[in-house]
Amino acid sequence: xxxxxxxxxxxxxxxxxxxxxxxxxxxxxxxxxxxxxxxxxxxxxxxxxxxxxxxxxxxxxxxxxxxxxxxxxxxxxxxxxxxxxxxxxxxxxxxxxxxxxxxxxxxxxxxxxxxxxxxxxxxxxxxxxxxxxxxxxxxxxxxxxxxxxxxxxxxxxxxxxxxxxxxxxxxxxxxxxxxxxxxxxxxxxxxxxxxxxxxxxxxxxxxxxxxxxxxxxxxxxxxxxxxxxxxxxxxxxxxxxxxxxxxxxxxxxxxxxxxxxxxxxxxxxxxxxxxxxxxxxxxxxxxxxxxxx
Numbered sequence: 491x492x493x494x495x496x497x498x499x500x501x502x503x504x505x506x507x508x509x510x511x512x513x514x515x516x517x518x519x520x521x522x523x524x525x526x527x528x529x530x531x532x533x534x535x536x537x538x539x540x541x542x543x544x545x546x547x548x549x550x551x552x553x554x555x556x557x558x559x560x561x562x563x564x565x566x567x568x569x570x571x572x573x574x575x576x577x578x579x580x581x582x583x584x585x586x587x588x589x590x591x592x593x594x595x596x597x598x599x600x601x602x603x604x605x606x607x608x609x610x611x612x613x614x615x616x617x618x619x620x621x622x623x624x625x626x627x628x629x630x631x632x633x634x635x636x637x638x639x640x641x642x643x644x645x646x647x648x649x650x651x652x653x654x655x656x657x658x659x660x661x662x663x664x665x666x667x668x669x670x671x672x673x674x675x676x677x678x679x680x681x682x683x684x685x686x687x688x689x690x691x692x693x694x695x696x697x698x699x700x701x702x703x704x705x706x707x708x709x710x711x712x713x714x715x716x717x718x719x720x721x722x723x724x725x726x727x728x729x730x731x732x733x734x735x736x737x738x739x740x741x742x743x744x745x746x747x748x749x750x751x752x753x754x755x756x757x758x759x760x761x762x763x764x765x766x767x768x769x770x771x772x773x774x775x776x777x778x779x780x781x782x783x
Contacts (some may be wrong), residue, residue, distance in 0.1 A: 723769065
C-alpha cells in the first residue's frame with residue numbers, strides 16, 4: 491500500500507486540501523483571541539504538546555509495544571486536534587471560540603511539534619533504523635501542514651463567500667479521506683492486523699480515554715469553566731489522525747506506523763461521543779436551570 495503513487499503523491503495532496511479547508515475557517519482574529527483568554531489556551535496546549543506525549547510514551551513502554559507501532563503511537567500523540575473537535579464541542583455545549591483558537595494555534599505548532607516528537611520517538615524506538623525523518627522530510631511535513639492553512643486563511647480574507655461555500659464539501663472530503671486511509675492502512679496490514687490489535691488496540695483505547703479525561707479534568711483543576719473544559723477535552727482527545735496517517739504512509743513510508751492512528755480514528759468517535767454525553771450533563775442542567783431573560 492505505502493509504495494503506490496496514491497499514497498506517496500495523492501495522500502499528501504488530499505491532506506493539503508483538508509488543511510486548506512481548515513485555513514478557510516480561520517482568521518487572524520482567532521490568533522488574537524489568545525490574548526483575551528490566555529489561561530484556557532495555555533492549559534490546553536500544555537496538555538496537548540507536553541502531557542499527551544508523556545502519557546503515550548508511558549503506555550508504549552509499559553505495554554512493550556513493537557518499535558514501529560510505538561513510533562506510530564508517538565506520532566499520533568503529536569498530531570493536533572482538528573475541526574472535528576470543534577463539531578463535538580458544539581454538540582456538547584463547549585466553548586467553540588476556544589476550540590477555534592486552539593485549532594488555529596495548533597495548526598502552526600504542529601509543523602514543529604510533529605517532526606520533533608516523531609524524531610525523538612524514532613531515535614528511541616527504531617533500533618533497526620527502518621525509519622528516518624531527515625531535514626528534507628521535516629520540510630515536507632511543514633509544507634503539507636502549515637502552508638495550506640496559511641493559503642486558506644489568505645483566501646478567506648479575500649473571499650468569505652468562497653470560504654463559506656467550500657466549508658461543507660471540504661468537511662465531507664476530510665471524513666471520506668480519513669475513512670478510506672484508515673481502512674486502507676488496516677487492510678494493507680491485514681495479515682498482521684490481529685497481532686497489531688493485540689499489541690496496540692488496548693494502548694490506543696487507553697490513550698484515547700486518557701486524552702479526553704486529561705483534557706477535561708486538567709481544565710477543571712485549573713479552574714476553567716465547564717464549557718471551556720468541554721472544549722479542551724475535545725481538542726485534546728480528538729486528534730487529526732489524517733495528519734498522522736499521511737506522515738506515516740507518505741513521509742515515513744510505513745504502513746505499520748500508520749496502524750495506531752487508524753485504530754485510534756475508530757475509538758475516538760465512539761469514546762468522544764460517550765464522554766461528551768457524560769461530561770455535558772451538568773452543563774445542560776445548569777443551562778436549563780438558568781432563568782430566561
